[in-house]
Amino acid sequence: MTPFPIQSLYGDHRALGLLLAVGLGVAFGFVLERAGLGRVRKLVGQFYGTDMTVLRVLFTAIVTAMVGAVILSAVGLLDLPFIELRYPTYLWPMIVAGIVLGAGFVVSGYCPGTCVVGAASGKLDALATVGGLMLGGLAYAELETAMGAFPNSGALGSVTLGQWLGLPAPVVAAAVALIALGAFLAAARIERLVAARGAPARDAPARAAEAPADTPAPAPSGADVALSP
Amino acid sequence: MTKDGKPFWNPYAAGVALGLVVLATYVTMGHGVGAATASFRLGVAAVNAVAPGHVQAVPSLASTVGTRGALDNWLVFEVLGMVLGGALGAWSAGRFGREVARGATFSGGGRIALAIAGGTLMGFAARLGRGCTSGQALSGGALMSVGAWAFMISIFVGGYGAAWFVRRQWR
Numbered sequence: 001m002t003p004f005p006i007q008s009l010y011g012d013h014r015a016l017g018l019l020l021a022v023g024l025g026v027a028f029g030f031v032l033e034r035a036g037l038g039r040v041r042k043l044v045g046q047f048y049g050t051d052m053t054v055l056r057v058l059f060t061a062i063v064t065a066m067v068g069a070v071i072l073s074a075v076g077l078l079d080l081p082f083i084e085l086r087y088p089t090y091l092w093p094m095i096v097a098g099i100v101l102g103a104g105f106v107v108s109g110y111c112p113g114t115c116v117v118g119a120a121s122g123k124l125d126a127l128a129t130v131g132g133l134m135l136g137g138l139a140y141a142e143l144e145t146a147m148g149a150f151p152n153s154g155a156l157g158s159v160t161l162g163q164w165l166g167l168p169a170p171v172v173a174a175a176v177a178l179i180a181l182g183a184f185l186a187a188a189r190i191e192r193l194v195a196a197r198g199a200p201a202r203d204a205p206a207r208a209a210e211a212p213a214d215t216p217a218p219a220p221s222g223a224d225v226a227l228s229p
Numbered sequence: 230m231t232k233d234g235k236p237f238w239n240p241y242a243a244g245v246a247l248g249l250v251v252l253a254t255y256v257t258m259g260h261g262v263g264a265a266t267a268s269f270r271l272g273v274a275a276v277n278a279v280a281p282g283h284v285q286a287v288p289s290l291a292s293t294v295g296t297r298g299a300l301d302n303w304l305v306f307e308v309l310g311m312v313l314g315g316a317l318g319a320w321s322a323g324r325f326g327r328e329v330a331r332g333a334t335f336s337g338g339g340r341i342a343l344a345i346a347g348g349t350l351m352g353f354a355a356r357l358g359r360g361c362t363s364g365q366a367l368s369g370g371a372l373m374s375v376g377a378w379a380f381m382i383s384i385f386v387g388g389y390g391a392a393w394f395v396r397r398q399w400r
Contacts, residue, residue: 017257017258017303018303018306019306020257020258021258021303021304021306021307021310022306022307022309022310022313023310024250024253024254024257024258024262024307024310025306025307025308025309025310025311025312025313025314026310026311026313026314026317027250027253027310027314028247028250028262028307028310028311028314028363029310029311029312029313029314029315029316029317029318030314030315030317030318031238031243031246031247031250031314031318032247032311032314032315032318033314033315033317033318033319033322033324034237034238034243034318034322035237035238035240035243035244035247036237036238036240036243038315038318038319038324039237039330040330040331041330041399042237044392044399046388047388047389047391047392048392048396048399053237053240056240056241056244057240057241057243057244057247058244058362058366058367059244060240060241060243060244060245060247060248061244061245061247061248061251061367061371062248062367062370062371063244063248063371064244064245064247064248064249064251064252064371065248065249065251065252065255065367065368065371066248066370066371066372066373068248068249068252069252069255069371069372072252072255072256077256078255078256079259080372082259083255083259083260083261083372084372084374086259086260086261087261087365087368087369087372087374087376087377088359088374088376089374089375089376089377089379090359090376091375091376091379093357093358093359094357094358094359094365094376094377094379094380094383095379095380095383096354096357096358096383097354097355097357097358097359097380097383098354098358098366098379098380098381098382098383098384098386098387099383099384099386099387099390100350100351100353100354100357100387101350101351101354101355101358101361101362101380101383101384101387102383102384102385102386102387102388102389102390102391103347103350103387103388103390103391104346104347104348104349104350104351104354104387105347105351105362105384105387105388106347106387106388106391106392106395107343107346107347107350107391107395108343108344108345108346108347108348108350108351109330109343109344109347109398109399110344110347110348111264111351111361111362111363112264112265112268112351112352112355112361112362112363112364113262113264113265113311113361113362113363114362115348116264116267116268116308116311116312116315117311117314117315117318117319118315118330119312119315120311120312120313120314120315120316120319121315121316121318121319121320121324121325121326122319122325122326122327122328123327123328123329123330124327124328124329124341125329125330125331125340125341125344126330126344128341128344128345128348129344129345129347129348129351130268130348131345131348132344132345132346132347132348132349132350132351132352133265133268133269133272133348133349133351133352133355134268134269134271134272134275134352135272135345135348135349135352136348136349136350136351136352136353136354136355136356137265137268137269137272137273137352137353137355137356138269138272138273138276138290138352139349139352139353140352140353140356140357141273141287141289141290141293141356142287144288144289144356145288151357156375156376158374159374159375159376160372160373160374160375161373161374161375161378162373164375169373172373173373176373184241
C-alpha cells in the first residue's frame with residue numbers, strides 16, 4: 001500500500017483531494033508559463049525549426065517523471081501498476097488522434113494545456129483556442145456513435161513499451177533517455193541550420209550559451225560558407 | 230504589443246520541474262495531469278444549462294454530467310489551478326498583456342478563426358485519443374505506455390505535416 005490514499009477523491013477526503021488538484025494545477029500552469037510555453041511563437045517554433053523548446057521541455061519532463069516513477073515505485077511510495085491501468089492503448093484511434101491533434105496544434109498555435117496558460121496571460125487567440133476545444137469535444141460526443149467500433153480499435157490493454165518489445169523496463173527507460181539526448185542534440189543542430197538560412201524573426205533570445213561544445217565557431221573554411229571565386 | 234518580461238527558464242530545468250509536477254500528481258491522484266478534459270466538461274456544462282434534454286439523449290454527454298454535474302471532476306479543479314498558476318507566472322514575470330498573438334502581416338480576425346479551428350480539431354482529437362499533449366503524451370509517455378508513444382509521435386507527424394499550410398499567420 002502506498003502512503004497516499006489513492007481513493008482520496010472519494011468520500012471524506014474529497015474536498016482535500018480537489019484542493020490538492022488546484023495546487024498541482026497552479027504548479028503546472030506556473031512551470032509552463034515560465035518555460036515560455038504560454039507563448040505562441042515558442043510553441044509553433046517547434047514545427048518551423050526556429051525554437052525547439054517544446055521538445056526539450058516535453059522530453060526532459062517525460063524522462064524525469066519516468067525515472068521518478070520507477071524509483072518511487074521501488075521504494076513503495078507509488079503504486080505504478082495501478083496507474084498504468086489508467087493508460088490503456090487503443091492503437092488506431094490514438095494514431096489518428098495524434099495526427100489530428102498535431103495539425104490542430106500548429107493551426108491554433110497552442111495545445112490543450114498551453115492555451116489555458118496563454119489565455120491566463122492575456123492572449124485572446126489562446127482563449128479562442130479554449131473555445132475551440134469545447135466545440136471539438138462536443139462534436140466528438142455527437143459523432144461518437146457514428147464512428148462505430150473505431151474509437152475502441154487496436155485495443156492492446158495497458159501495455160508498456162517494455163512488455164510490447166519484450167525488454168526489461170530499465171532497458172527501455174535507458175533507451176528513452178538516450179533517444180531524448182539524441183533529440184536534444186538534433187534539435188540544436190536543426191535550430192542552427194534554420195537560423196543560418198535566415199528564418200523569420202525568433203521570439204526567443206539567442207541561445208548561444210546553450211549551444212553544445214561540438215559547435216565550431218563560424219569559420220570561413222566551413223563548407224556551408226559560399227566563398228566567391 | 231508582446232511584453233517579453235523576465236527571461237524564460239532554461240528548457241531543461243523547466244522540463245525537470247514539469248516532470249516533478251507530473252510525478253507529484255501520480256503519487257497524490259493516482260493519475261497523471263490533464264488539460265483538455267476540463268474544457269470539454271465546461272462545454273458540456275454549458276450545453277446542459279441550455280439544453281439538458283439533449284445532454285440526456287447523447288450517452289457520452291449524459292455520463293459526463295452524471296449525478297454530480299459536468300464540472301465536479303478533479304481535472305476541472307486542476308485546470309482552474311493552471312489558470313491561476315499561468316496568470317501568476319505571467320504577471321510576476323512582467324509578461325501579462327492582452328493581445329492577439331500573430332505575425333505582423335496577418336489579420337487579427339484570421340488569427341482568431343484559425344485558433345478556433347485548431348482548438349476544435351484538438352478538442353475532437355483529445356476525446357478520440359483519450360488525452361491530449363499533457364494527459365496522454367506526457368503523462369502516459371512517462372509510464373512508457375505504447376499508445377501514448379504512438380500518440381506523441383503522431384502529434385509531431387501531424388504538426389510538421391500541417392505547418393507549411395498555416396505559416397502565413399506567423400509572418
